[in-house]
Amino acid sequence: MGPFHRWQLRFRRRGNVALEYALILPVLLMFILGIVDTGRVLWTSMTLARAVEAAARCGAVNKFKCGTDAQIRNEAVLEAWGLSLSPANFTVIIDSCGKKVQGTYDFTFIIPFVSLGTRTLTATACYPTA
Numbered sequence: 001m002g003p004f005h006r007w008q009l010r011f012r013r014r015g016n017v018a019l020e021y022a023l024i025l026p027v028l029l030m031f032i033l034g035i036v037d038t039g040r041v042l043w044t045s046m047t048l049a050r051a052v053e054a055a056a057r058c059g060a061v062n063k064f065k066c067g068t069d070a071q072i073r074n075e076a077v078l079e080a081w082g083l084s085l086s087p088a089n090f091t092v093i094i095d096s097c098g099k100k101v102q103g104t105y106d107f108t109f110i111i112p113f114v115s116l117g118t119r120t121l122t123a124t125a126c127y128p129t130a
């Protein structure tokens with residue numbers, strides 16, 4: 001086996017590594033973006049849940065700050081840190097459990113080439129009135 005033959009074997013091995021890398025990289029990137037999107041969904045869902053809980057509590061306890069439905073919806077928007085929401089995303093009703101606030105948010109996934117699109121997240125909280 002001459003020196004030229006050894007060089008050809010080394011060159012072929014390098015090509016194998018490049019091919020394996022090209023096949024694995026898209027799968028790895030999709031996996032990483034999936035983890036990021038899962039974290040984003042969980043964070044958004046928890047933020048929305050916390051916002052409706054705080055707004056329902058404010059509506060039941062603090063009549064000065066949250067005496068009307070519009071004030072309760074505005075409080076929910078203020079409590080939804082980091083989310084771009086409007087008062088129209090929240091509804092306020094008086095239920096048997098007390099002040100009930102429901103919020104919705106349209107979440108858009110960032111994973112490319114996967115048709116997950118937009119999902120609507122909802123959260124509901126009810127706080128007994130005094």
